[in-house]
Amino acid sequence: MSRFAEPPDPVFQALNSSISFDHRLAPYDIEQSRAHVRMLAGAGIVSSDDAATIERGLEAVGAELDGGLFELRADDEDIHMAIERRLTEIVGPVGGKLHTARSRNDQVATDVVMYVRHHARTARAALHALMRTLVALAERHEDWAMPGYTHLQRAQPVYLSHHLLAYFWKFRRDHLRFGFCLAASDELPLGAGALAGVNFDTDRHELARALGFGTVAENSIDAVSNRDFVLDYLAAAATAATHLSQLGAEIVLWSSQEFGFCEVSDAFASGSSIMPQKKNPDAAELLRSKAPRVAAHLIGLHGVIHGLPLTYNKDLQEDKERLFDASDTLELTLAAATGMLEGISFQRERMASAAADEFPAATDVADLLVGRGVPFREAHGVVAGLVRHALERGKQLSEVTAEELSELAPQLDAAYYALLEEGAWLESKRSEGGTALPRVREQLERAHAALVEASA
Amino acid sequence: MSRFAEPPDPVFQALNSSISFDHRLAPYDIEQSRAHVRMLAGAGIVSSDDAATIERGLEAVGAELDGGLFELRADDEDIHMAIERRLTEIVGPVGGKLHTARSRNDQVATDVVMYVRHHARTARAALHALMRTLVALAERHEDWAMPGYTHLQRAQPVYLSHHLLAYFWKFRRDHLRFGFCLAASDELPLGAGALAGVNFDTDRHELARALGFGTVAENSIDAVSNRDFVLDYLAAAATAATHLSQLGAEIVLWSSQEFGFCEVSDAFASGSSIMPQKKNPDAAELLRSKAPRVAAHLIGLHGVIHGLPLTYNKDLQEDKERLFDASDTLELTLAAATGMLEGISFQRERMASAAADEFPAATDVADLLVGRGVPFREAHGVVAGLVRHALERGKQLSEVTAEELSELAPQLDAAYYALLEEGAWLESKRSEGGTALPRVREQLERAHAALVEASA
């Protein structure tokens, strides 16, 4: 018997019901409930027989869920009620004992944090696969020259391996970020009850161990109001998605006829409904497009929690769809990035020819002057004048005559022309972390070490 | 001499110039440059004499900046150029050697990450102060009863100390979050040059040590394109601001005449321009109002980086104002929260009388039935019937007669009336993390331990 005299309005039911999405929590709910009832029996709060009956029932419900045989009923408001309803159908009224010393408030928080922890681990594995792919790709293209850009202007040549490894380190930070996410969600909410704790001396640490948590939430009010773990997951996912968007954007750019640096495999491209010649890098565009989606989920959840009084408020129900969509999006785009990179082919000639442009050597010419004692700023000015002179005459730098040179930059001589022979300045970037081949090779070693560490 | 034939358009200059905000990087820029020039001398790239001259010059510039004597010029595009310009005015052309083996790209990234690290530490200290204040406040109000709410409905009574400590644990997670921010920003970008490394075998590890970094960024392209540390700071700040907004919202609520649970001191309130009787909890409202601001900075920066090709693009200039405003906002609101809580007074009688409502005992009545073997769900239904019966007759639960009771809940007896004597059910929440006093005291001990840990 309910204290309510009136049935819910269908519009309210549609708004209030969460089962259309929270059914995804079912496996966590079953796992949680099994651990909970075992703990209740261990603490003598329910009898061992009842606990065994309930656990068998939960197993049966779980099997129905796994097998797609679980039937929802119109009045199943959420997955937690649906499971308990079905449990009671199977094992009888004793099923009602499962909810002893528990409230939906701590139950939901626990399901959600379990989901977060599972998917933080999934994200780490997917990031690891992508990182591995990037290392392999870098190794296959170790000494392929390409232009490095700033402001999308050719700036200094680099090796493709070096450029690819830049992404490696970004995704490795994402891996660390999901690691923090796991560390920061290591406290079990279950046992907080509705908000104040429960009337039983439950063994929460036992429960924590059973469910893979390091410890228990220290404060019941915090436990039921806390959604930091979702924010942490979304923040990590948003940053990873932003990195993926940069990778996607570069592949789109490089796939253009104008760049012509790479071609994605047919398996990751699509055609046009009207233009038969088109091969569109859709996968790369979609990688680019998804970051605002994940970031919007993050700010959306911040918005929900903003100004919300403690403890549980229905508003918190808004955490789930965002979280689910973010994890789906992230896992799919990580897999797509990995697959797309595995099948991509780079165009060595196009890249090399773009990298052969002499103007990027200008920094090195300036550094030549620095080596001769000219302060950098002054050297910069001298070379800028040379560049302008050459551009105005449609010349490459090496086509500037010795006469012109002696007038524009009297400190320069034959070393200038020597330097301008292609390639010299690629190997000159020999500082640690630079693009010179020996440095790239050191970097690859460290990347391998980081891979090993990340898989631990 | 520049390669440009035409001066910048004033509109472009206004759009392009960053000095109106990036002047805040000055102390980091000076510190960085001093370490840089020392390293250059150590590596034999500039002479010790030149280095000493430059360092003296930088000291002088720093003194001018500190003393408010530094004069900007209209064509100082950013603080880095302004400092170098002034340096050269002071020490002559040798100042131009400072920029050897460095580019504005790695220089800016380094200044910004130094700013982030400094302010992550500041945030930790401010969070620590707030946590300390919360513990002291909880200790002063250890056994003050108040209603705990779910859905803003009175649910179960709790102690005010327990409610205040819920915030303690939230802010402690924020403290950990800024800790991650420090760990994740421990790699020095300096030495990456424009994007590809530099033409000198610089000692980046020495530089890292000098500037308080644990190691160096592994990849020069990543180093100049990376702004993850700003995202990490903003994500941590947004979550802290969201927690502050919840605290602020509750103080606003509790300050209403209807709640009447607390009164902020005059020092943190304001009056009305038209209504002389008003005392408005402005500080609490402003705490509430700032979370969307910080969260917007976070999503805004995600937006800027989204789809941005590597390496440096001017768009990255958009990182600074957001970061500065976020750190200003966070530091000011943390200080205001601490100050406001130090002066707040709670109204013991109002809280106690609100907590004395008998209906929150309904869960305990249900648990009484559970103790007698009634499955929880069934017990819940029985008590819901009792509640509805009482509400319809305008009675408190203890006013239900024994006759009514035997009809509505035959399993209940005198224990029912005993339980309904005020207070019993506050102490009954004896599970770990619950509101029973012994549990709150355990919690306070752990809070003290966490304070010690956080100050390490």
Add this chain to the structure above:
Amino acid sequence: MSRFAEPPDPVFQALNSSISFDHRLAPYDIEQSRAHVRMLAGAGIVSSDDAATIERGLEAVGAELDGGLFELRADDEDIHMAIERRLTEIVGPVGGKLHTARSRNDQVATDVVMYVRHHARTARAALHALMRTLVALAERHEDWAMPGYTHLQRAQPVYLSHHLLAYFWKFRRDHLRFGFCLAASDELPLGAGALAGVNFDTDRHELARALGFGTVAENSIDAVSNRDFVLDYLAAAATAATHLSQLGAEIVLWSSQEFGFCEVSDAFASGSSIMPQKKNPDAAELLRSKAPRVAAHLIGLHGVIHGLPLTYNKDLQEDKERLFDASDTLELTLAAATGMLEGISFQRERMASAAADEFPAATDVADLLVGRGVPFREAHGVVAGLVRHALERGKQLSEVTAEELSELAPQLDAAYYALLEEGAWLESKRSEGGTALPRVREQLERAHAALVEASA
């Protein structure tokens, strides 16, 4: 035959496919296609016979869709291809002529703008219903006094009708906003082809008429890249959702035991899984919770379009889920708000007793002084002193003795006590738009007029 040698990767397919959500465009796609083929026949581009066959086929496909009989195939990438595939199954190869003089780019843009226009109209109708409910509610509670709040502090009493009508005008602006949305989406994209127009002299104005548009998009490149209409819809929806969140937040507040101003009907509330006495205003909480969701969709789409080169890019596919979820959310919350308000009951006594507090009269006392020639600022100061004096002594203003009065505010006399008789100051707010009853009645008349106008 495709130009592709390799089938799509399943991961790519999962990422690329939009049919799981764009199936909702089906009715618009059918309507569009029918109009398109009629136009093609009219312009002599396909024969009348072929057109008739195709139209019959489209009718059949539409019937299958309406009847839930349409079967998707695994390789139906989007709803447009699925419909055309099914059409060709039904009518044979002639179905392929439907795509003459059309591209998926202009086709999708057209479906989406049709969806927007349909749902802008739906939103207007739902807003109208809510506005009607607010007017009826205001009329039923015309002269019920309640406190008006600023900073959540009681400020000046108002009539409940006046407070409810404040929402009326907010929703009426939302109604206007969706009106702009319709006006700004009045240009048909269809006929723009892939991006450059089509090779046929199609009659786009005829098509526009048939599909309910006022005119055609002037530029084919703009037409296929334009999603302003989605941004306009989302902006209007976000503002409406923000208004709903304010309404929801106030109902939550007023439903607390502390305020006790109203009670939502059982049909829009829910109970607790553990606390049988609870009646939670879930519907109101959900109204409050949804605004960040819609606003996040808006900023998310801005994020997708930000920096996107013209014309069509796959990223634009990200417009749909946001739009669909925003319209679902808005329509459901508008209906819930209307339903909830229809069944709400206000507590006259609680409101009146809260409004009887004398301190809100302080402004009127100040105005009494103003009427006697005291400058407002000075009057404000005098009354602030009186208030402080009374508060310190625990007195209401009317309990200040004549002696005290003559000392603190010598300009005041018997008129002071007369004014403080309850109620006077409610009717004193007689400026246009104020809360005095005659003004509220004028306002109700204007609200009725606005309702008539809005239903036109």
Add this chain to the structure above:
Amino acid sequence: MSRFAEPPDPVFQALNSSISFDHRLAPYDIEQSRAHVRMLAGAGIVSSDDAATIERGLEAVGAELDGGLFELRADDEDIHMAIERRLTEIVGPVGGKLHTARSRNDQVATDVVMYVRHHARTARAALHALMRTLVALAERHEDWAMPGYTHLQRAQPVYLSHHLLAYFWKFRRDHLRFGFCLAASDELPLGAGALAGVNFDTDRHELARALGFGTVAENSIDAVSNRDFVLDYLAAAATAATHLSQLGAEIVLWSSQEFGFCEVSDAFASGSSIMPQKKNPDAAELLRSKAPRVAAHLIGLHGVIHGLPLTYNKDLQEDKERLFDASDTLELTLAAATGMLEGISFQRERMASAAADEFPAATDVADLLVGRGVPFREAHGVVAGLVRHALERGKQLSEVTAEELSELAPQLDAAYYALLEEGAWLESKRSEGGTALPRVREQLERAHAALVEASA
């Protein structure tokens, strides 16, 4: 005398004070106050003499403000108090009468809506200038061929004029959007008092006329809580900024050496601190970078208002900085876009050569088949086969031999080769709004008409 016994805490003062930004409202505050006092005199609420004195005083304050002579005092909390304080210093206690029948709540709302309306007009003027520039640019490059892209793949050639005009129509919609912003903010809040109206029968319609509003806000509670006009401005600004970001992104792309389609003038570009050869399109990058900033302001303000109870809450103070920064940003970027486009030079040869690629003609080949009765889908398949055949052999389409053709596409003949003569397919896009020159010329006429209309 204040009712407060304690002075404000400096931290609170720093948090609470708005004068560091709201000083920008000064001109509106002065204008509002002058109109207000004139109205008070007209309605007999203050004497004509007092009103004249106050108005003279306000004029003097305004002059001090304009001349930069106005001195702020440390305890000037906001600009409204500062102005009134200064007024009273100048004219004596009679200055205190200015605040009669007004509250800071309606005063602030009025200042802000006046700011919005002023800057909506400014935005319209700036958009008009940009639209004019685009038309002029389109006219200068009417028949310059370039590739049109979808998915950043060359798709179909278009005229540069057509591409530029696509932006024209986007900005024209922005112009309409700011028009709606003006229409929707046409109701004067002033006269609403603190929240309930005022104790005087003020003439609000007279005030509205004097301040350029069409009418008055109908409800005082709505008037002081309403910030829709800021949301409307920010929504319009965000969409305009998003359009500017697309324009900026394309200029960045086209300025790359790989595209080489355009070069921005030196006046809108910058160099590199380390690479003397660089010419970076900074202005275009900054156009690209600013959209997330404006969109973040929009969602940030939604966040502030979300769930906020009526009427005025301090949180609303958060509207101003966002609004000011958005208008500054928008006005500066619109001016920069206009200036940058005025000085840009396009590279006809580079564009033409990129447009000469034959593959974009594939659609036309398909349409040739359609003209011969082949259903479009079938034609698409045939041509896709042809394309794949050519690509695999490294041939252009016209290099496919007649023999190959008769095998792969027996329906094709000499017309195929005729069509492939360059240019034909540019003029074939002859549908309304298409890129064929006569259509572009029609479009230019309509653009001129739109310009005239927009300047009205």
